[in-house]
Amino acid sequence: MADMSDVVSFSAALRTRSRTAHSTSEHAGFMADLMSGVGTRDDYVALVVQHWFIYDALEAAAERMRVDPVASVFLSDKLTRLPALEADLDFLLGPDWRETVTPLPTTEAYVARIRRVAATWPGGFVAHHYTRYLGDLSGGQYIGRLMQHRYGFDTNGIGFYLFGDIADPEGFKNVYREQLDAAPWDDDEKERVIDEVLVAYRFNTELFEDLARAKAAQIA
Ligand code: HEM
Numbered sequence: 348m349a350d351m352s353d354v355v356s357f358s359a360a361l362r363t364r365s366r367t368a369h370s371t372s373e374h375a376g377f378m379a380d381l382m383s384g385v386g387t388r389d390d391y392v393a394l395v396v397q398h399w400f401i402y403d404a405l406e407a408a409a410e411r412m413r414v415d416p417v418a419s420v421f422l423s424d425k426l427t428r429l430p431a432l433e434a435d436l437d438f439l440l441g442p443d444w445r446e447t448v449t450p451l452p453t454t455e456a457y458v459a460r461i462r463r464v465a466a467t468w469p470g471g472f473v474a475h476h477y478t479r480y481l482g483d484l485s486g487g488q489y490i491g492r493l494m495q496h497r498y499g500f501d502t503n504g505i506g507f508y509l510f511g512d513i514a515d516p517e518g519f520k521n522v523y524r525e526q527l528d529a530a531p532w533d534d535d536e537k538e539r540v541i542d543e544v545l546v547a548y549r550f551n552t553e554l555f556e557d558l559a560r561a562k563a564a565q566i567a
Contacts, residue, residue, distance in 0.1 A: 393558055435503070
C-alpha cells in the first residue's frame with residue numbers, strides 16, 4: 348500500500364494521485380470543444396442541465412451531512428450552486444425547463460453514487476464534494492470566463508461559475524486543503540477517499556462522453 352507518511356500532506360497526495368484523471372476529464376472532446384469554441388451554445392446548455400441534476404444530489408447530500416462531525420467541516424453555504432444553476436436555466440431555457448430536462452445515463456449513475464455514499468460514508472461524500480467544488484473554484488473560474496466570452500453571456504447563464512460569496516478562491520481552497528489534512532482518517536480511509544475521487548473524475552469524464560453521444564444522435 349502507498350505510504351501516506353507525514354512528508355507529503357494528504358491534500359497534496361490527493362492532488363498528485365488524481366492528476367491523470369483530471370487531465371483525462373479536462374481534455375475530453377466535448378469539454379475541449381466547448382473551450383475552443385467548436386462547441387455550441389446548445390452544448391453549453393446541455394452541460395448546465397446535467398450539472399443541475401448532479402448539484403441537486405450533491406447539495407441534498409450536504410444537508411444530510413450537516414450532522415456528521417467529519418464531513419460537516421467541509422460544508423459552506425458559500426459553495427451552494429443549485430440556486431445559481433436554476434437561475435441559469437431560467438435564463439437559458441425559459442421558466443418551464445423543469446418539464447423538458449432529463450438526466451443522461453452517466454448523470455443517473457453519478458447521482459445514485461452520490462446518494463449512496465451520502466447515506467453510508469462521510470469520507471466518500473467528501474470525495475465527491477472536493478472533486479466538484481474545488482474544481483469549480485479552480486478551472487471553473489477560467490471556464491466561466493471563457494464561456495462568457497465564447498457564447499456572449501453577461502452574468503446571466505454563467506451564474507454557476509460566479510461564487511459571489513467567495514472573494515478569494517485561492518484562500519478558500521487553502522483552508523479546504525488544511526481541513527482535508529486535518530480529517531481524522533487513517534491510511535486505509537485516505538486510500539478509499541482517493542479512490543472515490545477517482546470514481547468522481549470518471550463520472551465527469553463519462554458525462555462528457557454521454558454529452559458527445561447525445562449530440563451526435565441529435566445531428567444524425
Ligand atoms: C476544461 C476543463 C478544465 C480545466 C481547464 C481545468 C483546470 C484546472 C486548473 C488550472 C486547476 C488548478 C490546478 C492547481 O491549483 O494547481 C484545476 C484544479 C482542479 N480541477 Fe480542474 N479543470 C477542468 C476540468 C475539471 C473537471 C471536469 C473536474 C472534475 C469535476 C475538475 C476538478 C478539479 C479539482 C478537484 C481541482 C483541484 C485540485 C486540487 O487542488 O486539489 N477539473 N483545474
